[in-house]
Amino acid sequence: MYLLYSFRLALQSLWREKWINLLSVLTIAAGLFMITLTFFVVYNIDLATKRLPARFSVMLYLNDGLPEQETGSIIAQMKKNNAVEQARYIAKDKALEELKGVLKNADYILEGIDENPLPASIEIKLKKESVNIASVKKFVAEIKEIKGIADVEYGEQFLNSINSIKGMAKAGSLSLIIIMSAGVIFVCYSTIKIAFYRRKEEIETFKLLGATRGFIRAPFVIEGSVLGMFGGIASMAAAFAFHYVLFYKVTAAIPILTILVFPLETFPALPVAGLLLGIGGAVIALGRIRFS
Amino acid sequence: MIHFSNVTKFYERQAAIKNITFSIEKGEMVFMTGPSGAGESTLLKIIYLSEKPDEGSVTIAEWDLSKLKESSIPFLRRNIGVVFQDSRLLDNRNVFDNVAIALRIRGMLDSEIQEWVMEILKMVNLRHKAGSFPRALSGGEQQRVVIARAIVGEPTILLADEPTGNLDPDTAAGIARLFKEINARGTTIVIATHNRELYRNTGRRVFRIDGGNMVGEEIG
Incomplete structure (x- = not known):
């Protein structure tokens, strides 16, 4: 019932200290924009690493002269494996042909070699969810036990690199997002704390007249949420400008940047994030209200 | 309506009120008087829960203040109107x-x-x-x-702390008439005052407090 009155009080207070509040809004906007940029970078790193499993494969080199029946059995075994997406047999001749294709003008390297030195192999593509160090190592250990397989090769270093890039990006961004969110909360906290102290006398009178905690807190929580939300709207405008410049201006000059993706869901999320952080800051600033 | 039983309140180890006991019935208008700092304001503050007694028990309209949850204080205060000394x-x-x-x-x-x-x-x-x-x-x-x-x-109770403190006698008399009118409607009134004119010839109970002690009760 008193919410309307609380809104009125909050708006009056916001207007009375408009310049300080504007500064708070801009600071919140800067913080949220930094969070947006961090999220944008991590999102693109994540997207890039998600595309990589398609290029990842495990090569099974077969013993020379392995009978066709045993080769077929190994292939069938691979196809049955839950981690395997696809298993492609590469015969000795096909392997040589592919090598020649790769070498192109440098095929003189193969001159003088009469006998095909390449072994027959099976190229295994793993399912997306299995392309991680633990699963791949487990899979490789399993297939090494299979009779008829001479050697197994996979990009261990490649996998490790992807893993550490992903891990570092996630940890770094998470830390930055936490720090920036704490910063935004702190700005709201300080602004509300100052407003609360400015109106301390009035609040004491309200308490003595029978105001509940809700009645006392409501205008400040509204103030915090308005500051946070306007900060979010301002950061949304900045993010929109960034999006426009990057995707309509910069990509015209540097076309490779078109591979970048800006998640559009970020735009409406910013005012909501600002609002929630603003409420958080206000609630912390008000603490426990005592009556005696 | 208001019951104090052996109530003591300390401020920095010094007793502001000592072992005070009294009862005020519903619809009564009583006065508390005494020299400055005698403890009347502390008594009122205990009634409107701005202060907690260190000893003794206080009951206001069936509410035992020692058992009252902090979250219930606002709702009790809504039953108590206060005319503050500092307005x-x-x-x-x-x-x-x-x-x-x-x-x-x-x-x-x-x-x-x-x-x-x-x-x-x-x-x-x-x-x-x-x-x-x-x-x-x-x-x-x-x-x-x-x-x-x-x-x-x-409110069912009205407390007034020095309501005529800085007022000229005519204005003070007007305020006194107002209290009488409010009391006539059934509101219990407790007035702490140094102004004798306020309670003289009212036929109401007057509590005399000195040095934090209840030193007497008379009819004004």
Whole structure:
């Protein structure tokens, strides 16, 4: 019932200290924009690493002269494996042909070699969810036990690199997002704390007249949420400008940047994030209200 | 309505009131008097829960204050109107808003508030000053606003701490008449005062307090 009155009080207070509040809004906007940029970078790193499993494969080199029946059995075994997406047999001749294709003008390297030195192999593509160090190592250990397989090769270093890039990006961004969110909360906290102290006398009178905690807190929580939300709207405008410049201006000059993706869901999320952080800051600033 | 039983309150190890016991019945109007710092204000503060007693027990309208949850304090306070010694009027709000705040706290609708506040302002003869700010009012007018704010929520108890402190005798007499009128409606009133004129020939009980002790009770 008193919410309307609380809104009125909050708006009056916001207007009375408009310049300080504007500064708070801009600071919140800067913080949220930094969070947006961090999220944008991590999102693109994540997207890039998600595309990589398609290029990842495990090569099974077969013993020379392995009978066709045993080769077929190994292939069938691979196809049955839950981690395997696809298993492609590469015969000795096909392997040589592919090598020649790769070498192109440098095929003189193969001159003088009469006998095909390449072994027959099976190229295994793993399912997306299995392309991680633990699963791949487990899979490789399993297939090494299979009779008829001479050697197994996979990009261990490649996998490790992807893993550490992903891990570092996630940890770094998470830390930055936490720090920036704490910063935004702190700005709201300080602004509300100052407003609360400015109106301390009035609040004491309200308490003595029978105001509940809700009645006392409501205008400040509204103030915090308005500051946070306007900060979010301002950061949304900045993010929109960034999006426009990057995707309509910069990509015209540097076309490779078109591979970048800006998640559009970020735009409406910013005012909501600002609002929630603003409420958080206000609630912390008000603490426990005592009556005696 | 109000029962004090062996109540003691210390401020920095010094007793502001000592072992006070009294009872005030519903609908009574009583006075508390004594030299400055005798402890009357502390007694009132205990009644409106601004202070907690260190010893003894206090019961207000069936509410045992020692068992009262902190979250229930606002709801008890709504039953107690207070005329504060320092008025506690909000300088940035006009007379209407100063009085209306007591109703807004209770969650009343704007339309009801408008009607109620104007009615009360009429009773304290300040209807024409509804739009004025406290600083523009005389001492007597300010005091009447404080009384209006204290009674607008129709409390069962009205406490007044030095209600005629800085007022001339005529204005003080006007305030005294107002209290009588409020009491006649059934409100229990406790007035702490140094002003003898306020309780002389009223036929009401007067508690004498000195050095934090209840030293006597007489009829005014």
